[in-house]
Amino acid sequence: MIKVLALLCLTLLTAPLPAADEVETVAPPSTQEQYLPGVALSQGITEITGVAISPLLGISSVGAWRYWKSPAEARSSLPWYAQPWAWGTGLCLLVLCFLKDSLGTAVPGLLKKPFDMVELFENKASALVASGAFVPLVAAEMSKHLEAEKAAVPTASLTGETMAFIDLSWLMIPGAVIAFLLVWICSHAINVLIILSPFSTVDAGLKLLRTGLLAMIGVIYAIAPWLAAALCVVLILVAACLAPAAMRLAIFGARFAADILLPSRGKRRATPENPHVFTLGRLAGLPPRTGGRLVLLDDGTAVFRYRRWCVLDERTVPLPDGVRQVEKGIFSPSLVHGREAEESTLLLFLPRYRGHEETVAGHLKLHGVRDHAMVRGFSAVKEWLRGMLRRRPEPARL
Template sequence: MPGHEIAQTISLITGVAISPLLGVGAVGAWEYYHAGTAEERARLHWYANPWFWGPALLLVAICFIKDTAGTALPTALKKPFDIADAVENKISGLVATGAFVPLAASIFETPPADGAWLSSMGFAAIDASWTYNIVAIPLAMVAFVLVFLASNAINVLILLSPFTTVDLALKTLRTAVLGSVVATAWINPWVGAVWALILIVAAYFISGWSFRLSHTGLVFIWDFLTLRQRRFRPQAGGARLFLSRKIEKVPARTYGTLSRDAEGRLAFTYRPWLILPERTITLPAGQYEAGRGLFYSEILRVDGNETRTVILLPPRYLGHEEELVKLYGLSGTRDVGFRAAWSWFRNTVKGRATAAPA
């Protein structure tokens, strides 16, 4: 078995999963420039075509400029570019999962010379390489998806973060992890493979968190791109939203519906992993309000002067906070996040007495 190639493939798939467009584009460019003749280049895979890896790497360069220069931009101006970046990441990840990883994982081949040598020695030449590929390709795809979900979760955190400094820290972390995979594989393929396996195992243990966060990002991006809030109308008992914090062992970012139970309490119904049987929990008793944000809204639990975000509302609910108050019997609405900060600043300039935003 080609152990050296196995080690390289493990690092390759892990690196591509962290940044699919950069990874596939870089591999394609490397294979293209290392093909010695026109005939060899003609036999290369689709991702080694300059018409693919050229625009791919150009788009990566544009994203890099956006990430480095964008820290000086206000959050409201930078978020549309972050949304575009997140869309690109999801699309390239899907393409890489189905069209790149199986090709990269198909490393087991039996050269014709080996079969001829075995035949000359009186042994039947049995080509078992296809059995290796049957095992290797699914495992490679699972490993890719695990690491991709973890990497994509960072993109979602960047999308949800209201602070450019946090965005920069998250992007630096992602780049550092990708750089560590490339560096260790370059120093020694086996060291690189071990480090890549450590990352894959770590991605497995946070896969639930990564999945929930990735699904949150997908819903938010879809609402942003389709301007869904313009045609959306909240319905009683059918509000689909996300938990903002862990409640009764149900983790944050769990997707479900909000309703009032027979006793008038707010209840949250969800399906683990979106497909398992339904479960229902009751939200803690208290006073709840709808919070109006700049990019998305929230449902807050108010306790005196303190508020805690309990529910994250997808962007489709922007502008519909008053309807939610009526449908679910909430106590009222208030500005949150940047909207609250702007209201405080505006009222301060006008000389009105207001409390500073929390």
């Protein structure tokens, strides 16, 4: 129901902009036509932000709205996303996602995780298409409307008489793509949190939060376009601050989900001698979900080795002293440090290292392997049931 509400609200901000050559340029400053560039700019900013929050929902609703609002003779010349094959396919996928989320609340969260992981990669594919083939079109329309009202930047005094104006699309298209990616990477973090959460109710709450934000933008745009644009600018600035953490989470989620969905590929790439790991807490000041490898140095010291920003210089951080054990997990092992009363989980291995716990602990000279707390609980329950249901031995015959 929330997704349907968001779809209806999003269509309020996806009405097609009038063609640039249709904008009045001779009207006095007080007329409505003079205000059109502001409306076009507000609509473009809101449209790009809304699509970044949910690319598949945004592109499909924009395409369907423009198709039905266009005259029949002009529909063949509409952009690709306004063609029935494009928005129809997107709406069908949205229906499948809606059914998954609706029925998923009635089943254990672990059974729904593979479908959530498929949706994770669908979100990536939709964002790739939107950033390369949708956002530039919207930004180009915005620049045309501004240029039609003589809003280009004059540069005659700097470059001479041969170049009087700069094409605004040179500035607006890269800026729009960057703003889209900033908002999308933060929204995509919700998909990663969903595949990590074992509870269906938490999954529904996270999706409700994202869809509610999308619906709020649509409602505010229907009330005041400039207010919706201002809200979207605030969201873009907040996303710019959160983008580094969201990027780390996105990389972690992609590698985690790929190992679950393609286990044979992950097993082939497993290297128990220097396994792939991600930080869970702050290890020597490193932010959570920093990716790297566990390596044993020549002097017998186990260290965490990583690259700054994935491509810069390589650095090593020694693991803290004390008891260090590999804990078997439901999806992947983890490295636990300390005694039971004060233990903490330092690192999380990729799922490809399930079954390699003994090898990893032996090679890195750790203090053994133990079962996950949930597994230990199941084992205790199983032993109790076995003892309760075990038949009493028959008395010896004389």
